Amino acid sequence: MSTTDSSPPTEVRDWEAVQATPEFQDLRRRLRNFVFPVAGLFLGWYVLYVLLANYASEFMSIKVLGNVNIGLIFGLLQFVSTFAITAWYVRFADKRFDPLAGKLRAELEEDHK
Amino acid sequence: MSVLAQDGVEGSNPLLNIAIFGVFVVITLVIVVRVSRRASSGASDFYTAGGGFSGPQNGVAISGDYLSAASFLGIAGAIALNGYDGFLYSIGFLVAWLVALLLVAELLRNTGRFTLGDVLAFRMKQAPVRAAAATSTLAVSFFYLLAQMAGAGGLIALLLNITDGFQQSVVIAVVGAIMIAYVLIGGMRGTTWVQIIKAVLLIVGAGVMTVWVLVLYGFNFSALLGAAVERGGETGAALLNPGKQYGVSSVSQLDFLSLGLALVLGTAGLPHILMRFYTVPTAKEARRSVVWAIWLIGLFYLFTLVLGYGAGALVGPEAIRAAPGGANSAAPLLAYELGGTLLLGIIAAVAFATILAVVAGLTITASASFAHDIYANVIKKGKIDEQHEEVRVARITAVVIGVVAIFGGILASGQNIAFLVALAFAVAASANLPTILYSLFWKRFNTSGALWSIYGGLGITVVLIVFSPVVSGKPVSATTGKSPSMLQGVDFSWFPLDNPGIVSIPASFLLGYLGTVLSKNKADTKKYAEMEVRSLTGVGVEKSVVH
Numbered sequence: 265m266s267t268t269d270s271s272p273p274t275e276v277r278d279w280e281a282v283q284a285t286p287e288f289q290d291l292r293r294r295l296r297n298f299v300f301p302v303a304g305l306f307l308g309w310y311v312l313y314v315l316l317a318n319y320a321s322e323f324m325s326i327k328v329l330g331n332v333n334i335g336l337i338f339g340l341l342q343f344v345s346t347f348a349i350t351a352w353y354v355r356f357a358d359k360r361f362d363p364l365a366g367k368l369r370a371e372l373e374e375d376h377k
Numbered sequence: 378m379s380v381l382a383q384d385g386v387e388g389s390n391p392l393l394n395i396a397i398f399g400v401f402v403v404i405t406l407v408i409v410v411r412v413s414r415r416a417s418s419g420a421s422d423f424y425t426a427g428g429g430f431s432g433p434q435n436g437v438a439i440s441g442d443y444l445s446a447a448s449f450l451g452i453a454g455a456i457a458l459n460g461y462d463g464f465l466y467s468i469g470f471l472v473a474w475l476v477a478l479l480l481v482a483e484l485l486r487n488t489g490r491f492t493l494g495d496v497l498a499f500r501m502k503q504a505p506v507r508a509a510a511a512t513s514t515l516a517v518s519f520f521y522l523l524a525q526m527a528g529a530g531g532l533i534a535l536l537l538n539i540t541d542g543f544q545q546s547v548v549i550a551v552v553g554a555i556m557i558a559y560v561l562i563g564g565m566r567g568t569t570w571v572q573i574i575k576a577v578l579l580i581v582g583a584g585v586m587t588v589w590v591l592v593l594y595g596f597n598f599s600a601l602l603g604a605a606v607e608r609g610g611e612t613g614a615a616l617l618n619p620g621k622q623y624g625v626s627s628v629s630q631l632d633f634l635s636l637g638l639a640l641v642l643g644t645a646g647l648p649h650i651l652m653r654f655y656t657v658p659t660a661k662e663a664r665r666s667v668v669w670a671i672w673l674i675g676l677f678y679l680f681t682l683v684l685g686y687g688a689g690a691l692v693g694p695e696a697i698r699a700a701p702g703g704a705n706s707a708a709p710l711l712a713y714e715l716g717g718t719l720l721l722g723i724i725a726a727v728a729f730a731t732i733l734a735v736v737a738g739l740t741i742t743a744s745a746s747f748a749h750d751i752y753a754n755v756i757k758k759g760k761i762d763e764q765h766e767e768v769r770v771a772r773i774t775a776v777v778i779g780v781v782a783i784f785g786g787i788l789a790s791g792q793n794i795a796f797l798v799a800l801a802f803a804v805a806a807s808a809n810l811p812t813i814l815y816s817l818f819w820k821r822f823n824t825s826g827a828l829w830s831i832y833g834g835l836g837i838t839v840v841l842i843v844f845s846p847v848v849s850g851k852p853v854s855a856t857t858g859k860s861p862s863m864l865q866g867v868d869f870s871w872f873p874l875d876n877p878g879i880v881s882i883p884a885s886f887l888l889g890y891l892g893t894v895l896s897k898n899k900a901d902t903k904k905y906a907e908m909e910v911r912s913l914t915g916v917g918v919e920k921s922v923v924h
Contacts (some may be wrong), residue, residue, distance in 0.1 A: 279906035291913055296818075299479040307641070310472045314637040317465060317619035318630045325618035330599030331606065335461055335619050342468045343675055349475055350671050357664060369914040 282372065291364050298356050306349055313338055389709070389725070390718045391537045397726035402555055402733075405574055409559055409567035419764040423771060424491040424745045425655040426566035432662040434573060436669020439653050441572030442738045443470075443644075443670070444579055444677055446528050446731045447798050452678070453711075454704030456685020458694055460605075460616030462623055463685055465633070467678035469640030474674065476810075477645040478667040483660035484817050484912040491655060493648050493809065494750035497816055497831075500904035501824040504755045509831040511750040513808040514648040516835060517801050518743040519785075521649070522736060522778070524797035526553070526786025528705075529732050535702035536709060536725040546787045552733060553783035559737045560744070560775045565656060568737045575727070575734040580673060582727050583680040586708075589715050590687035601683070604690035616689060632874045636799065639878030643802030646809030649742040660915050687711055736782060744774035799876055800842055807834035807881040811889050817912060822893050823900040829892025834885030841877035846870050 282288055316324055317335060324335030421427050430438070448470060455463025489495030494510035526549060533539050533548045559567055594601040606613040615621045623633035644650060654663045688697065688707040691714045700706040712724040748771035753761045761767050789797075812830045815822040842848065850868035851861045859865060874880075893900075911917055 277907075279910050280903060282910050283906040288910065288913070292909070295913060303476065303479050306472060306475050310468075310637075310641055313468070314465070314634060317461075318623065318633055321618055321620040321624055330597075331602035331617060332599050333617055336464075336617070339461075339464055339468055342472060343679065346472055346475060346671065347675060350478060350668055353479060354664070354668060357661075362661065365914050369916045372910075372914065372916045 277372075287364070287368055291361070291368060294360055294364070298353070298360075302349060302353070306345065309345060310342065313342055389536055389538060389713070389721055391539070393718060393722040394536050394725040397722045398729045401574075401578075401726055401730050405571050405730075406555075406558070406562075408570050408574070409563035412566050412570055413563045415566075420491065420749070420767050420771070421763075422566065423564040423768045424741070424749070425652070426564070426569060428656060428658045429566075430569060430656045430662075432657055432665025433669050434569070435653060435657045435662070435666035437576050437673065438569045438572040438656075439650065439666055439670040440580070440673040440677070441574075441576030441734055442649060442653060443674060444576065444731065445525060445735045445798075446532065446728055447524065449579065449583070449681070449731060450528075450532075450702075450705040450708050450728060452681045453684045453688060454697065454707035455622075456682060457605075457688040457692070457697055457707040458704050459622040460609075460686075460689070461619050462621050462633075464682055465619070465623075465637070466640065467681060469637050470644070471671070471675050471678055473641045473644035474667060474671045476642065477650070478664070478671065480817070481645045481651070481813060482654050482663045482667050485651060485813070486654045486657065486660045486663040487912045487915045487918055488817075488908055489655065491652070491749050492746050493651055493813075494746065494754070497812055497827055498750075498754075499816070499908050500901050501816075501827055503759070506824060506827050506831075507750040507754050509828050510812075511746045511755075513804065513831050513835050514746040514750075515743055516839075517646075517648055517804050517809070518739045518746075518778075519781075520797050520801040520804065521647075522739045522743075522782045523785045523789055524801065525732050525736050525739070526782050527789035527797070529729075529786055530789075531702050531705060532725075532728055532732065535700070535706055536728070540701075549786045550783050552729070553736075553779050553786065556733055556737045556740065556782075557776055557779035559733075560741050560779070561772055565741055568734075568741050569656060571737060572734045575730045576673070578727050579731060580677055580680075582724055583677060583684060586687075586712060586715060586720075586724075587680040587683045590683050590691070590711075593691075598683075601686055601690060605686040608690050608693045610694075616686075628873050631879065632876055635874050635876040635879035638882055639799065639803040639806045639876055642810050642878075642882060643806035646805035646813060647801070648746065648805075648809070649738045652742045652745065653738075659918065684708055684711060691715070740775050740778050740782070743778050744771045747771070747774045800838070803842070803876060803878050803881060804835055804838045806878055807838045807885040808832075809834075811882070811886045815889050815893075816908075819893075820902070820905050821900050822889070823896060823898055825896035825898065826889045826891075826893030830885050830889030833888035833892075834881060837884050838877050838881040841872045841874075841881060844870050845872045845875055845877065847875045 316338065324338065325333050327333045328337060417427070448467070452463055452467050455466060485496055488499055492510070493514055494507040497510045498506040529549055529552055530545050533545050537548065539545055539548060559571055563570070590601065594604065602617055605616055609616050623629045654666065657663050657666055685707065688711040692707065692710045697704065697707045697710060700710060709721055709724055709728070713721040748767050752770045753759065753763070753767045808831045811834065812827050815826060815830065846862060848870065849862050849864045850870035853860045
């Protein structure tokens with residue numbers, strides 16, 4: 265960490281040039297290629313669940329284990345999938361995103377001293 | 378079964394409840410005063426504690442902010458009475474966090490400093506977009522605040538055995554005054570600690586009750602469900618299946634779909650949640666905050682599943698319906714059934730602490746938005762002494778908002794207020810989230826697109842609610858002799874659904890798109906480049922204040 269400056273940086277920088285670098289484009293692609301499909305996935309999975317609960321309540325009411333029915337299992341699976349996607353994203357961010365983002369940030373801050 | 382006591386929950390000892398709550402207030406005030414001594418003055422400290430919290434601390438505070446009395450008392454009660462349909466709420470509330478985690482938290486942390494307006498106005502014309510962002514922030518905060526304060530009135534009747542209107546108003550005023558004290562003395566630093574303490578108490582309290590219920594049923598969840606069905610009598614079997622509450626007609630099914638959308642897309646647009654991401658130093662810490670919040674909130678909702686069915690099995694739906702506060706009394710009644718007067722007192726105090734902490738978080742968010750977006754950047758055009766004048770305005774605003782919340786709470790007390798939370802989520806999902814996502818991810822998005830999606834989303838949501846059955850026109854219920862609508866004896870509703878999300882959310886996305894492509898002004902590509910580089914790399918993010 266370089267300074268303890270607390271005012272927002274007012275430097276003028278050629279942001280478009282930075283944006284156009286292959287490294288930044290790679291970073292951008294990595295993020296979008298992960299978050300957009302995964303967001304579509306969990307939203308679709310959630311909507312499917314709501315639709316099933318809404319319009320297929322007989323199916324959801326079939327008992328599987330004692331009093332535990334398919335609907336309850338589906339509901340608990342929403343918890344499981346939420347926890348799993350959280351862990352998956354953290355893994356992605358730690359391995360595939362942070363190193364590159366950190367490198368770019370360091371270069372940008374170095375350039376500007 | 379005979380109707381239970383009319384005044385207060387049976388077994389409740391108001392003095393004990395007040396004493397336990399008093400201990401909470403004293404302890405938290407001492408902590409707030411202590412941490413505020415370490416604070417430097419200035420806007421950054423007042424709004425965001427200088428970004429000095431760690432991810433785990435902030436994650437606990439986020440769950441404290443998010444798990445309002447509505448989700449604790451409300452969801453447990455909904456599961457006890459409506460079974461599975463109550464459980465559906467908690468799933469929407471939880472899955473919503475993935476939107477915040479994947480699409481919003483980190484990028485927001487890297488591009489803004491204090492408010493939602495910072496991010497939305499980043500590459501737009503400052504004054505109009507900040508004014509719009511502040512308008513929707515204030516609207517969401519106001520609806521949410523009113524719901525919490527009105528809920529306080531019901532809780533007082535329920536737990537302190539105060540049914541007299543004047544005395545209830547006095548208690549609401551006292552709660553409001555304590556909240557204002559937290560905000561003025563402690564700023565965001567103090568408020569955060571209140572939320573952390575409250576979250577720990579709430580989650581531990583719910584956890585103890587959950588284990589207790591499970592022990593009674595030999596850790597056999599199926600047996601617990603069976604007991605709830607048995608206690609539920611004729612309609613008991615329906616408790617396990619979807620549709621008890623929402624499956625009545627095709628309109629109510631559509632209503633549920635609409636609610637589900639607002640829940641899952643609203644969270645990542647709630648201003649008081651978004652502001653919490655600025656209290657950590659980096660995007661990585663913001664990510665850790667959300668991860669912690671997801672685990673804690675998910676765990677808590679699993680607890681409420683057990684607590685709801687536990688209340689259904691051990692207390693029984695008839696006793697819950699007959700108690701003052703109806704569904705909201707399920708968790709307190711269960712506490713009494715398990716641990717007697719003492720546990721009830723603890724749970725009652727936790728419920729009060731919950732209202733206090735959530736209201737404090739909302740107040741500081743709304744005051745920051747007014748002082749930073751409207752006063753400093755619209756009225757003063759950014760030429761302001763941030764260290765002193767802006768903070769002074771924020772403090773005054775906090776007092777004004779606190780007073781408004783007290784009077785609003787007194788006026789709304791006893792009203793049907795559940796829809797206010799749903800309304801806050803619907804506005805957040807319609808006005809805020811589309812604008813945030815377009816700002817962060819769509820290059821062409823411009824000032825008029827932002828204005829269209831914020832004002833359009835807000836306007837459509839409010840209009841649809843005003844003309845919905847929650848405000849007027851629901852048929853009079855045979856049991857209570859009143860219409861469940863807010864207004865009695867009039868019917869000007871034409872929108873069939875209680876929740877507007879299914880119309881207002883797509884409409885707002887569409888308006889943001891149309892406003893952008895139809896306007897003549899071009900997006901500022903230089904500013905977009907800056908925003909994108911900053912948001913992804915975190916370059917130039919303020920260093921946190923070490924403390």
